[in-house]
Amino acid sequence: MSKPKFLVVGAGFAGAVIARELADAIDCHVDVIDVRPHLAGNAYEKTCSETGAKYHVYGPHIFHTNDARIYDYLSRFTEWLPYKHKVLASVEGVGDVPLPVNADTISLLTGKSIANAEELEVVLAEVRVDIPKPENAWEYALSYYGEQVSELFFRRYSWKMWGIDLRDLPVSVLARIPFRTGTNPYYFDDSFQSMPKAGYTSLIEKMLDHPRISVSLNVRFSKEMELGYSHTFCSMPIDEYYGFEFGELGYRSIVFEHRHGEQFPHEVPTVNFTDTGRYTRKTNWDLYPGLGGGCEALVTYETPCDYRENNMERYYPVKTTDGRFSKIYECYRDVSKANASITFIGRCGQYRYFDMHQVVANSLTIARRFLLARG
Numbered sequence: 112m113s114k115p116k117f118l119v120v121g122a123g124f125a126g127a128v129i130a131r132e133l134a135d136a137i138d139c140h141v142d143v144i145d146v147r148p149h150l151a152g153n154a155y156e157k158t159c160s161e162t163g164a165k166y167h168v169y170g171p172h173i174f175h176t177n178d179a180r181i182y183d184y185l186s187r188f189t190e191w192l193p194y195k196h197k198v199l200a201s202v203e204g205v206g207d208v209p210l211p212v213n214a215d216t217i218s219l220l221t222g223k224s225i226a227n228a229e230e231l232e233v234v235l236a237e238v239r240v241d242i243p244k245p246e247n248a249w250e251y252a253l254s255y256y257g258e259q260v261s262e263l264f265f266r267r268y269s270w271k272m273w274g275i276d277l278r279d280l281p282v283s284v285l286a287r288i289p290f291r292t293g294t295n296p297y298y299f300d301d302s303f304q305s306m307p308k309a310g311y312t313s314l315i316e317k318m319l320d321h322p323r324i325s326v327s328l329n330v331r332f333s334k335e336m337e338l339g340y341s342h343t344f345c346s347m348p349i350d351e352y353y354g355f356e357f358g359e360l361g362y363r364s365i366v367f368e369h370r371h372g373e374q375f376p377h378e379v380p381t382v383n384f385t386d387t388g389r390y391t392r393k394t395n396w397d398l399y400p401g402l403g404g405g406c407e408a409l410v411t412y413e414t415p416c417d418y419r420e421n422n423m424e425r426y427y428p429v430k431t432t433d434g435r436f437s438k439i440y441e442c443y444r445d446v447s448k449a450n451a452s453i454t455f456i457g458r459c460g461q462y463r464y465f466d467m468h469q470v471v472a473n474s475l476t477i478a479r480r481f482l483l484a485r486g
């Protein structure tokens with residue numbers, strides 16, 4: 112009997128985990144294709160041809176997880192550099208303040224000294240707007256943080272990032288943003304936080320380095336390819352696969368603008384803008400471990416936009432209060448369930464915002480369920 116052949120569309124984290132799990136588990140052949148000229152999907156990094164600085168092409172990617180199983184799994188393919196992420200927000204007339212919002216942020220904005228969580232509550236009580244049952248994210252923000260913080264950190268950011276007013280977003284969007292009642296300045300609370308020593312591209316390259324796996328870059332998926340395979344695992348956008356039959360899913364994208372040798376008077380690598388301009392944040396790659404290191408600083412500015420304005424580069428699934436895109440996605444998901452020879456994986460295949468650790472966990476589950484069902 113000939114070996115089973117599997118097709119994996121996309122050489123990002125989702126595709127790489129699936130390919131590796133299949134190759135490790137059974138005597139098979141796995142073909143991985145990607146339309147881009149590189150591995151690692153949106154976690155890809157490269158060296159700037161002008162400055163020699165190493166940077167993440169699709170924006171800074173920080174690895175973090177609370178799941179030791181995921182950290183151990185990836186540690187088979189990389190060593191790590193310790194790194195605990197800190198972010199500051201630049202506020203006109205105030206300076207840099209910590210993000211996520213913590214007691215120091217509120218203290219710097221209000222000019223009041225805050226020694227503990229009780230004092231923070233007193234300061235917040237003075238500015239909170241009384242809205243007993245917030246019906247959207249703006250009302251939630253006002254009821255929790257008051258007008259100044261809501262406007263500076265949430266409303267302007269939401270408008271820049273999503274092109275959506277906070278009034279049109281569900282409460283859940285803000286309810287999951289961390290708020291620190293103490294002075295912890297770190298962005299994540301996870302027990303494992305680090306950057307891969309040789310980079311994400313090397314990590315994915317090692318994951319795909321297996322005698323049962325072949326990788327072809329610069330190859331766009333087309334439906335006739337499926338014929339030669341017993342199963343396809345697909346991380347391409349699910350609406351595109353089905354020819355947009357039920358409508359187009361919404362995605363935000365980001366245009367990255369690189370500046371050489373710019374002054375960067377901040378102590379952390381990424382600084383968010385709270386003004387009404389178009390940039391959401393800027394990054395100095397020299398301040399990330401294992402990155403930067405060019406002849407002059409490389410600073411990258413980010414401007415969010417609709418994905419159709421940026422070469423169809425889909426980065427963030429859009430969630431709205433009316434759930435219009437989720438409903439479209441459910442139509443595609445239901446149709447895909449009826450086809451036993453394809454599984455949609457990853458961010459664009461499942462229309463979910465996954466961080467890297469989440470996409471690894473999700474792909475491991477998908478691969479193991481598939482292998483179990485095969486027997």
Ligand SMILES: Cc1cc2nc3c(=O)[nH]c(=O)nc-3n(C[C@H](O)[C@H](O)[C@H](O)COP(=O)(O)OP(=O)(O)OC[C@H]3O[C@@H](n4cnc5c(N)ncnc54)[C@H](O)[C@@H]3O)c2cc1C
Pocket residue numbers: 120121122123124125126144145146147151152153154169170171172173174175330331332346347348365426427456457458459465466467468470
């Ligand atoms: C700006 C930004 C910052 C982020 N920061 C972080 C962070 O700090 N920490 C974190 O944990 N996560 C972060 N993420 C999320 C992280 O990028 C994702 O978790 C991860 O990339 C998802 O992997 P994936 O394989 O699902 O998708 P992708 O990485 O997008 O890979 C999918 C691959 O499929 C290929 N493909 C698509 N269509 C086709 C086709 N028709 N034919 C062939 N190939 C195709 C694409 O070219 C792509 O390479 C960030 C994401 C963005 C956009």
